[in-house]
Amino acid sequence: MKFRLFNAAASHSVARSAAFPVALAVALSAALLSCSRADIDLPAPEKPALGEDVIRGELLIRFDPGVADILDKSGLTKSGPASVSDRCTITSVDEVLSLVDGYTIERVFPYDSHNEQKTRNDGLHLWYHVSFSEDAPMEEVISRLSLLGEVSAVNCNRRLRKAYSGKSIPFRPLPLTKAGGGIFNDELLPFQWNLVNRGDLGPSKFVAGADVNAEKAWELCTGDPSVIVAVLDEGVDFTHPDLQGAMWVNEDEIWRSSEDNDGNGYPGDVHGYNFVADSPLISVQDVNDTGHGSHVAGVIGAVNGNGLGISSIAGGDGISPGVRIMSCQIFSGNKGGSVLDEVRAIKYAADNGATVLQCSWGYTSGTANGFDWVPMYSTDESWMKDCDLERKALDYFIHNAGSADGVVEGGIAVFAGGNESAPSAGYPGAYKDFIAVAATAADWTPAVYTNYGTGTTVSAPGGDQDYYYEYAGELERGALGCILSTLPFSVSPEGYGYMEGTSMACPHVSGVVALGLSYSAKLRRHVKASDVIRLLCETCTPVEQFWNTDEPKLYYKYVADLGLNHLSSMNLESYRGKMGYGQVDAYAFLQAIGAAGERMTFPNVLVAPGESRTFDAALYFDSPERVNVKLADGSVAVADVSSGKISFTGLAEGQTRASATDGTSSFDFVITVRTGSSSQGWL
Numbered sequence: 064m065k066f067r068l069f070n071a072a073a074s075h076s077v078a079r080s081a082a083f084p085v086a087l088a089v090a091l092s093a094a095l096l097s098c099s100r101a102d103i104d105l106p107a108p109e110k111p112a113l114g115e116d117v118i119r120g121e122l123l124i125r126f127d128p129g130v131a132d133i134l135d136k137s138g139l140t141k142s143g144p145a146s147v148s149d150r151c152t153i154t155s156v157d158e159v160l161s162l163v164d165g166y167t168i169e170r171v172f173p174y175d176s177h178n179e180q181k182t183r184n185d186g187l188h189l190w191y192h193v194s195f196s197e198d199a200p201m202e203e204v205i206s207r208l209s210l211l212g213e214v215s216a217v218n219c220n221r222r223l224r225k226a227y228s229g230k231s232i233p234f235r236p237l238p239l240t241k242a243g244g245g246i247f248n249d250e251l252l253p254f255q256w257n258l259v260n261r262g263d264l265g266p267s268k269f270v271a272g273a274d275v276n277a278e279k280a281w282e283l284c285t286g287d288p289s290v291i292v293a294v295l296d297e298g299v300d301f302t303h304p305d306l307q308g309a310m311w312v313n314e315d316e317i318w319r320s321s322e323d324n325d326g327n328g329y330p331g332d333v334h335g336y337n338f339v340a341d342s343p344l345i346s347v348q349d350v351n352d353t354g355h356g357s358h359v360a361g362v363i364g365a366v367n368g369n370g371l372g373i374s375s376i377a378g379g380d381g382i383s384p385g386v387r388i389m390s391c392q393i394f395s396g397n398k399g400g401s402v403l404d405e406v407r408a409i410k411y412a413a414d415n416g417a418t419v420l421q422c423s424w425g426y427t428s429g430t431a432n433g434f435d436w437v438p439m440y441s442t443d444e445s446w447m448k449d450c451d452l453e454r455k456a457l458d459y460f461i462h463n464a465g466s467a468d469g470v471v472e473g474g475i476a477v478f479a480g481g482n483e484s485a486p487s488a489g490y491p492g493a494y495k496d497f498i499a500v501a502a503t504a505a506d507w508t509p510a511v512y513t514n515y516g517t518g519t520t521v522s523a524p525g526g527d528q529d530y531y532y533e534y535a536g537e538l539e540r541g542a543l544g545c546i547l548s549t550l551p552f553s554v555s556p557e558g559y560g561y562m563e564g565t566s567m568a569c570p571h572v573s574g575v576v577a578l579g580l581s582y583s584a585k586l587r588r589h590v591k592a593s594d595v596i597r598l599l600c601e602t603c604t605p606v607e608q609f610w611n612t613d614e615p616k617l618y619y620k621y622v623a624d625l626g627l628n629h630l631s632s633m634n635l636e637s638y639r640g641k642m643g644y645g646q647v648d649a650y651a652f653l654q655a656i657g658a659a660g661e662r663m664t665f666p667n668v669l670v671a672p673g674e675s676r677t678f679d680a681a682l683y684f685d686s687p688e689r690v691n692v693k694l695a696d697g698s699v700a701v702a703d704v705s706s707g708k709i710s711f712t713g714l715a716e717g718q719t720r721a722s723a724t725d726g727t728s729s730f731d732f733v734i735t736v737r738t739g740s741s742s743q744g745w746l
Contacts, residue, residue, distance in 0.1 A: 117219045118401060119197035123171060123452055124208060125216035126153070126189045140188065143173030143328055144341050147194075156214065159207040163199035168192070171452070172407060173328025178414045178463075185459045187410065190452060192220070192403055218452060223399040223424070231354060231562050232528075232542045233555035246281055247367045247381065249374040251559060254547050256505045257362075257524035257571065258374060264543050265534050270506040270609065273646075275523060275571050277376055280578060280649035283657070285367060286377035286385025287581035289470065289679060292363055292419040292573055293335075293412030295405070297356035298345040299390035300551040301334045303558060305372040306357065309364040310334045311387035313415065319343070327415060335390035336411060338404035347551040349396030354554035358562050359423055360388045361549030362570040363577060372559060373548055376574030376649065377581055386577045389417050406456035413464040413474055418580060418592075420460055420476040421573040423566030425492050425499075428485035428514050436483050439490070446490040453491065461496055461592060468666035469682065470584045473592030477573045479565035481514035486641070493518025498596060501642050502568035504530050505544060507609035509638045511618050511631075513565055519643040520596075521603055523571035526563030532619035532628060575599070575649045579656040587683060590660035598655040603645035612636045665723055665730035670700065670713040672736055677710040684725040695720040699736045 113119075126134060130153055134140055137152035147169040151157050160166045171190040172182060182188050195204075208217045234251070256264055259278045262271030291311050301310045315325035316333050320343075323330040331343030340346070347357060367374050368381020379385030391408035393400040412420055429441025440446040447454050457476055464474025478492025480499040492499030499518050502510035502525025509515060510527040524546065531544025538561075545561035552558050576595060583590050615632035665683045670676045680687035692702040692709060699717035703710045709723065713736035722731050 113202065113219065116221045118222060119201055120195050120199060121220040121401075121403075122193045122201075122205065122208070123218040123220050123403065124191050124193060124214055125186075125218075125452075126191065127213050127215045128186070128189065130213045131189065134189075139168070139191075140170065141174050142169040142191075144169060145173070145323070145328075145330065153213050155211050156208070159204060159211065160193065160195070162204055162207070163195035166193060166195035168194075171403065172410050175328045175414055176326055178327075181414075181459075181463050182410075185455065185462070187455060187459060189215075216451060218402075220401050220403050222401055223393065223405060231358070231550060231554060231560045232539045232545065233550070234547060234557050234559040234561065235538060236557065246278065247374045248370050249367060249372055250370070251372055251547060252374040254543070255373060256543075257526075257546055258376065260505060264505070265531070268504070268506050268531060268534075268544070273503070273505050273507045273524075273609070275376065275575055275646070276604075276648045276650045277374075280376075280575075280653050281380070283650070283653045284578060284582040284585050285380040285383065286364065286578060287584040288384045288387050289584050289682060290377070290386040290419070290577050290580045291389050291415075291417040292386055292421055292577050293389045293391050293408075293417035294356055294360050294363075294421045295391045295393050295408050295412070296359055296421070296423055297352055297354070297394045298337065298347045298392040299335070299360045299388055300347045300354070300357040300549070301345060301390065303357060303549055303551065305365040305369070305549050305558070306360055306388065308366045308369075309360070309375075309378060309385060309388050311389040311416075316343075327411075329411065332411075332415075335392065336408070337392040337395070338408045338411075339392055339395040339398055339400045345390045345392055346395055348553055349398075351396035352551070352554065354550035354560070355423070355562070355566070356390065356392065356394075357551050357554075358546075358548040358560070359421060359566070359570040360390070362546065362567070363421065363574040364388050365549055376571065377578040386574075386581060389415065402453060406452055409456040409460050413460040418465045418471050418474050419573050419577050420457075420464075420474060421570055422476065422478045422492070423564075423569045425478050425481060425489040428481045428483050428487050428489040428493075430487045430517075431481075431483035431485040436485075440493075441487065443494055446494065450491070454494075457491060457494075457497070465592065467589075468663070469589070470580050470663075471590050471592055471595060475576050475592050475595055477569055477576065479569040480519050482512040482564050482566075483514055484512055485514045486516035488514050488516070488518035488520075490518075492520075498572060498599075499643075500525075500565055500568045500572050502526070502563075502565045503606060503642070503646055507606045507646065508616055508635060509606075509633070509642060510563070510565075510568075511616070511620075511633055512563075513568075515638055516641040519641065521572060521600060521643040522606060522646045523568040523575075524646075525565050525568030525571075526561070527618070528561075528563050529620055529628075529631075530616070530618040572599075572647055575647045575652055578649055579652050582653045582657055583660060584682065586657055587663045587685075588657070588660040589663045590656060594659055595656065598659060599647060599652055600644040602648050602651035602655050603643070604648050604651075605645040606642050607639050610635045610639075612639070665732050667732050668700075668711050668721075668734045670711055670734070670736055671738055672713040672715055675710050675712040677708050680704070680707050680709050680725075683728070683730065684723075685727055686725040689725045690723055691725075692721060692723045694734065700734045 260274035320331040365375040367378040465471040481489035488499035502513040504527035526545035528541035619628040620631040696719040
């Protein structure tokens with residue numbers, strides 16, 4: 064599915080537009096800026112022009128670190144969606160905001176005692192969301208706040224608008240005449256050329272082996288529930304029979320609870336959170352929902368081997384479970400979320416255990432055709448300048464997801480590269496620390512819509528309906544050349560259907576990464592996120608070797624003005640060397656990652672008196688059900704082993720040595736009980 068965001072500020076006449084925050088001014092010296100503008104002899108600053116995508120009456124401001132203590136002492140640090148404040152407590156800011164009546168202020172990222180230290184280390188505790196009447200003089204408020212030394216950045220909150228047709232092709236029951244598609248009994252696997260391509264779905268445009276090499280990879284690993292993939296998209300249908308068993312479950316939360324039972328800042332978040340509605344209820348029933356989030360999730364982790372529907376890259380084997388899907392909903396129906404929703408979702412994913420960020424969205428490429436698109440960012444510098452809060456949230460994810468004691472240290476962010484046929488990937492994916500994915504067809508050729516070139520990291524199957532237009536049969540034309548996956552039944556009566564786009568190529572890469580991390584978990588090896596990305600790239604298959612560049616690639620292009628499909632062509636030679644490192648190869652990647660990193664050892668334990676910490680024994684031991692823990696001195700803590708979990712409860716401050724063994728592997732470690740350890744000292 065072609066899934067992009069646009070910048071309305073660049074062209075007010077473009078209705079399908081959105082942009083993220085733009086830094087609006089720079090601070091003056093601190094000696095002057097604690098005063099209001101009326102107290103200083105300076106010309107009035109130019110009022111910023113606001114685009115159509117700007118949400119009137121909302122601002123995202125970053126306070127200067129010098130006022131952090133004031134915010135803490137005032138209690139504003141504890142504000143959030145559930146506890147907004149009607150006063151800033153910083154006099155100069157309150158004076159400016161007196162221009163609007165009845166404003167509220169809350170911290171952008173809700174207070175989470177378990178992760179407060181990391182939040183502060185990255186400066187995210189200084190970002191606040193201010194709301195006031197949409198009829199208020201917003202430009203004047205921005206201008207005056209920008210002159211205050213206590214405020215280091217003022218951003219508009221902007222809507223995220225989906226820029227894709229929203230069209231999927233429902234799957235219709237077909238006579239299953241194909242041979243078995245792989246090792247699983249899922250009935251639709253023979254139609255998933257993207258996973259197992261035997262070249263038998265049509266003539267030469269389906270080439271055997273033009274897939275992600277999942278079948279060979281499944282011989283090594285099929286997924287592991289300790290690996291969590293956060294899907295930032297429309298909601299994921301957690302009731303779907305092929306997805307229900309794949310969902311992440313927050314065991315410390317209560318379904319439909321209005322209380323924040325686990326203290327992470329979000330009440331009732333059992334399978335994730337709906338950031339658009341600020342609700343734990345993930346939605347897929349809006350009449351304008353496309354099922355995109357469910358489709359993406361199915362590619363990554365739909366349950367394998369259950370005898371129905373599709374297979375997925377990392378969905379287990381029918382006996383052992385696969386990776387978990389965390390639904391971070393940032394789109395709902397025609398309601399685009401906002402940058403506030405997006406950055407909260409990114410940080411939520413990192414703080415709640417996700418190590419892979421699946422993002423089938425992004426900005427229009429800066430090299431897109433200006434007649435058809437609104438080009439946006441072309442360099443890291445331009446993106447970072449305008450999208451400061453977005454970049455900082457993503458930096459937080461890649462630096463703080465995972466654990467030094469777990470399978471992976473750091474997070475991996477995967478983005479769709481874009482669908483403008485442009486010679487560079489769109490941001491944020493094009494940024495050097497992330498993965499931007501280009502799309503291929505079922506014969507290794509670039510999809511006719513895909514972005515490529517600068518900023519592109521890797522390629523993966525994304526489908527190509529125009530290229531396969533002449534293939535119809537009992538399906539809509541070109542459907543077999545697209546990606547088959549799960550859909551809500553409200554979108555497709557059969558619960559399955561086809562989509563295309565770099566937004567479909569993207570989850571293939573997220574799934575392959577998740578499968579690689581699952582293999583590391585199986586081997587009980589620890590890797591770094593940067594090494595994961597490096598090995599993913601090094602094991603790609605160069606796609607150019609399969610192209611016939613003597614002839615152009617022919618496809619049928621829909622012409623809106625004429626309502627017809629016209630035969631068109633693309634020059635494959637212009638894509639040579641520009642599809643990133645090549646198409647991801649799950650089997651080669653697993654082989655490489657299996658030899659990487661180091662054997663995991665059981666970590667030292669830090670816990671507060673009266674509180675507990677729990678570890679998954681399967682990450683460290685071959686026989687987790689046989690683990691025995693022994694404390695040298697049980698006076699400061701007690702240990703409990705049950706159901707494959709090892710829990711330590713602090714009794715009194717102090718330290719003790721401990722050991723754990725399953726009869727094969729043994730580890731010595733230290734337990735430290737210290738007041739304030741769970742809240743990182745930020746009480």
